[in-house]
Amino acid sequence: MRFATYKAEGDTFYGAVTDAGAIALSPDFPQWPGLFDVVAQGGLDALVQAARGRPVTHDQITYEMVLPDARRILCVGVNFPDRNAEYKDGSAQPRFMSLFPRFASGFTGHDRPLIRPPESHALDYEGEVAIVIGKAGRRIAAKDAYDHIAAVTICNEGTIRDWVRHAKFNVTQGKNWDRSGAMGPWLVPFTDPAQLDGACIKTRVNGELRQDDRLARMIFPIREQIAYISTFMALQPGDIIVTGTPTGAGARFEPPRYLVPGDVVEVEVNGIGTLRNTVADEVS
Template sequence: MRFATVSAGGEQLYGAVVEGGFVALSPDFQHWPTLKSVIEAGALDQLEAAAQGRAVTHTEFTYDIPMPDVVRILCVGVNFPDRNAEYKDGSVQPKYMSLFPRFSSGFTGHEQNLVRPPENHTLDYEGEVVVVIGKPGRRIKAEDAYDHIAALTLCNEGTIRDWVRHAKFNVTQGKNWDKSGAIGPWLVPFRDATQLDDARIITRVNGEVRQDDTLNRMMFPIREEIAYISTFMTLQPGDMIVTGTPTGAGARFDPPRYLKPGDVVEIEVNGIGTLRNGVEDEA
């Protein structure tokens, strides 16, 4: 089952994406106003049961990010062996993972355009899997980490490359331009380890494969990400962890191949779906 947040007829709704369109479920669950509140209640299974056999309610709608009210988005940087080598600084695999925050204002939904700002044109793509926490926890053991995942989605962790170099230890400003990235199209409930352990990320720009790798090659596997992050903060239902991108981002070509208006970026992961976005200049 695929659960999305959409805009239709002047209102924002959540529900199930099915063959032929969208089934609005939020009117029947007004005590849970958003998918984030459904996650917090541990109620994705109730949504799934409610969607069974329901007729399509909307065939025309636009996708929003699945949880527009997400509060905490943590991103893991440089998490594939070849990504570390891309930096050409002679460093070995780091002992600890790199982390940085992103905010919901920096993302748009599936089939919406990424926005390139006038201040800088080094807009880049990064295809990644996102895990959504469903069960709170502090100092979670790696072997128990998957028990804390409620759902999966995809991210284009779009970056203004020049702006991640504005400070010695800080990438926040290059990672949070309005609508520079995308999350979606939907949430897929997490059932078992194979959804992550066997997952393959493919990123295409205008149909050309730019990134292609498997999650089992991560330097810091998702189990370790959850364990490490929960050491210093209590993970809460609705938290998102953007887990890392493979080699092949535009900045690493010679010359760099940054995104420009009219480009189409597709991020595909088996078992989750395809996140697709165009690119436009900020009006």
């Protein structure tokens, strides 16, 4: 089953998404104002039960960032073998994972435009899998890590490339432009390790395949990500970990192939779906 945050008839809802439309569930659960609250309170199973056998409420919807109230989003950088080689700096594979924060305001929803700001036209794409924590934990053992995942989704971790070099040690500026990335279309409850262990990421720009790799090739697998991150911070339900992008982003071409208005970017992950976005310039 798939759960999304969306707008319809002038209001915002969360609910189950089917091929025919959306089943609004938020009116049934006033104790959970948003999908973040559902996850934080362990309510996904209740949504599954409530959606069964229900008719579609809305056949025309506008997707929002799937967890617009997410409080903590951590991203793992340079997490595929070929990504490290793309930097052409002669460095060995990293011993520890690179991490940086993103904020919910930097993401839009499925079928919405990624926004290119006037300050820079170096808007790039990064197709990734994101996991949503459902069970709190500190110093989680890697073997137990999957027990702490509530759901999975897709991320286009859009980046303003020349702004990730504005400071010596961080990339935060280039990673947090409003609506420069996307997350969704929906959450898929995590029920089987094969949802991650067998997953592939494919990113297409205007139909051209740019990224194509398997999560099994990650330098730091998702189990290790959860173990490492939970060493220095207690993970909480609703936390999001964006797990890393394969080689093939636009910055790595010669010359770079950045996104321009009118482009269509699709990130496909088997077992989850396809996150699709257009590109538009920011309107003042």
